[in-house]
Amino acid sequence: MNPTRREVLKDMAVTVGAVALAASGVEASAPGKKRKWGMAIDLDRCTACQACVVACRVENNVPVAGPSEIPADRGIFWMDMLAIQEGEHPEVRTQYIPTPCNHCDNAPCVKVCPVGATFQNEEGIVAQIWGRCIGCRYCTTACPYSRRYFNWTTPTFAESMKAQLNPDVATRPRGVVEKCTLCHQRIRGVKDKARNEGREIEDADVVHLTACSQACPAEAITFGDMADNDSTVSELARSPRAFRLLEELGTHPKVVYLREAKWKE
Amino acid sequence: MSTRNRNRLVVAGFAALALFAGGAAFAYSRYKAFMAPVPVTQPLPFNHKHHMDEKLGLTCDACHKGVNEGPHAGIPSVNTCIKLCHTDPQGTNPEEAKIREYAAKGEAIPWQQANRLPGHVYFSHVGHVKFGKMECKECHGDMKERTEPVLLSTTHRLDMDTCMECHKEKGVSNDCLQCHK
Numbered sequence: 398m399n400p401t402r403r404e405v406l407k408d409m410a411v412t413v414g415a416v417a418l419a420a421s422g423v424e425a426s427a428p429g430k431k432r433k434w435g436m437a438i439d440l441d442r443c444t445a446c447q448a449c450v451v452a453c454r455v456e457n458n459v460p461v462a463g464p465s466e467i468p469a470d471r472g473i474f475w476m477d478m479l480a481i482q483e484g485e486h487p488e489v490r491t492q493y494i495p496t497p498c499n500h501c502d503n504a505p506c507v508k509v510c511p512v513g514a515t516f517q518n519e520e521g522i523v524a525q526i527w528g529r530c531i532g533c534r535y536c537t538t539a540c541p542y543s544r545r546y547f548n549w550t551t552p553t554f555a556e557s558m559k560a561q562l563n564p565d566v567a568t569r570p571r572g573v574v575e576k577c578t579l580c581h582q583r584i585r586g587v588k589d590k591a592r593n594e595g596r597e598i599e600d601a602d603v604v605h606l607t608a609c610s611q612a613c614p615a616e617a618i619t620f621g622d623m624a625d626n627d628s629t630v631s632e633l634a635r636s637p638r639a640f641r642l643l644e645e646l647g648t649h650p651k652v653v654y655l656r657e658a659k660w661k662e
Numbered sequence: 663m664s665t666r667n668r669n670r671l672v673v674a675g676f677a678a679l680a681l682f683a684g685g686a687a688f689a690y691s692r693y694k695a696f697m698a699p700v701p702v703t704q705p706l707p708f709n710h711k712h713h714m715d716e717k718l719g720l721t722c723d724a725c726h727k728g729v730n731e732g733p734h735a736g737i738p739s740v741n742t743c744i745k746l747c748h749t750d751p752q753g754t755n756p757e758e759a760k761i762r763e764y765a766a767k768g769e770a771i772p773w774q775q776a777n778r779l780p781g782h783v784y785f786s787h788v789g790h791v792k793f794g795k796m797e798c799k800e801c802h803g804d805m806k807e808r809t810e811p812v813l814l815s816t817t818h819r820l821d822m823d824t825c826m827e828c829h830k831e832k833g834v835s836n837d838c839l840q841c842h843k
Contacts, residue, residue, distance in 0.1 A: 518839045526838050528782050567782040567843050581839050582784070589732070589786060592793055 433502075433521040434579050435623035435651035436607070437633035438495055442617035445493030450476050452612030453497070455561065456580060458568050460552030473546040475577040476609050483661075492656075495618070497609065498523060498544040498577035499642060499650030506536035506545060515574075521623070521651055522579050530573040537574055541643055542650075545576045579620075580607040600628045623651055699815035702774035707757055710808040722798045722805070723791075729798070733786040737773055740765045776812045777802070779820075784843040794832070 453459065453476035462472035479494040500523045507515050507523060514529035515536055537545040551571040554562065562568065565582035569575045583606050591598045603621050605611050610618035621630030630653075633639065638655040654660070713720050723729050728736035740761060748761045764771050779785055790796045799805065802816045829836050 516838065518837050519835065520837075522839065524839050526782075526842050528842075565784065565843055578839075582843055585784065585786075585839075589788060593731075593788060 431519060431521075431624060432622045433624040433651065434584065435500065435521070435621065435630055435634070435653065436497065436579070436610070437619045437621075437630050437639070437653045437655060439615075439617040439619075439633070440492065440494065440654055440656040441638070442615040443493060443495060443613075444615055445478060445480075445495075446614065447478050448612040448614060449495050449609035449618060450474065450478055452476075452608040453577070456563055456566070456583075456608035457578070458554075458562050458566050459575075460548075460554065460568075461558075466550065469549075471547075471549045473548070473575065475546075475575070494642075494654070495609065496542065496544065496642075497579075497652060499542055499648065499652045500577075500579060502649035502651060503647060505539040505541065505648060509535040509539045511535065515576075518581075520584075522581055523576070524578050524581065525574060525576055527567060527569045527573050527575065532572040532574065534574060541646055541648065545574050547574050548572060583607065600625070604629050696780075697821065699776070700778075701814050702776050702812075704774055704811040704813060705772050706760055706811070707755065708811045710805045712753075712809070714806045726787075729787040729791045732788055733784070735787045740769070740771050743771075777815045777817045782842055784841055794834070 454461070454474075457475055459473050459475055466472060476495060476497045479496050481492045481494060483490045483492055500517075500521060502517075502521065504515075504517060504523045507517055510516075511533060512529055512531050514527075514531070515523065515525045517523050532547065534547055537543070537547055548569055548571050552568060554568075563582075565586070584603070587598060587602050587606060591602065600621055604619060605613075605616070607618070607620045610620045619630050619633055621628040623631055623634065625631060633655060634653045636655055638657055639653050640656065640660045641650045641653055644650075712718070713725075714722075725738045725742070726735040727738070728734045743761050744765045748758070752758055761771070790801075791798065801820060805816075825841060826836055828834075829840075834840075
């Protein structure tokens, strides 16, 4: 007997449903589930002391531009402090915002790189391989947050600073773009450490792992696994105070900001 | 198209080809120079074979302790040499007395690092030796048989393809950030 039209449709619906269920099930319960590193920055705690800016510079061997380059807008800041004016005179208020790379899940910079130098790694970090970058600067243009910087000159370090260069981070040559990597060298270090002790990484290992987060005296910066619902950072991301920069662009940043007052851009 | 124009096009094509070939050759020579091992001089004629044979029976990690602990294999301090054996003269090589000279001056033996990776590569010894269960000789060659000091890199055969092929074979992540820094 030929199946009726209704039966065929029912079968199709069941099949589609089963496939969809299987697909979602795989994602939710895959062994060794993928991490998604992210950050929460509490603007109500931040005092704009810029300890994060300095710590980031030291940790990641970011060259100091100096008085000749800064006026030409050629300074490099993996972590910067934005000052945004709110309100109208005389009721003006300045909101300071520490801005690392947002590590967008849907990153515009990754899409425009013609040589695959920038990419999103398997744990959600938007990274850059310096040796592969050809310096076309498409990514600096594509980034809506201007979180990418071009090395206009050969980075130089004062003789007194050379001994403090971090051996875990390569210095970049002239002509390549550089950016925040969420201190992936520290993530690698903590992974090795945990593995040596025969355990998995816990939230406590990473909550203040990045240099900016470690340096923050107000504990305003929290780092962690966004894919883990129980991590401190996901808990903060669910807070009613949470917002993301330029959310309407659909870039899905993994850096979440927290502020009691409503944020209008 | 006139013959003249066609000839011009052919000449331009050849010029472009020659330019490309020249550029490629230049890039390749730079790459070769970059990958070639740089010879070093060592302060003492250290004999790996003698230290690792049946009589003394030292293993690699007896001196290069870092292989079980962190990214760097490390090199023992002069005090370790003194404490283990070299308090009194050993063997017949007159150079051996230098160990006690360095120790008396409180100086480290100025060993030169022969095996180097490019500055943008991160390599973890603990990751490969302890977690990956690899033998030292897979990259360094059989140091047990080596009587001469290391004057030239023993790992210069390593390039990115070698790393990536092995990672692929063993099911280790080939994510760029796994090894690049």
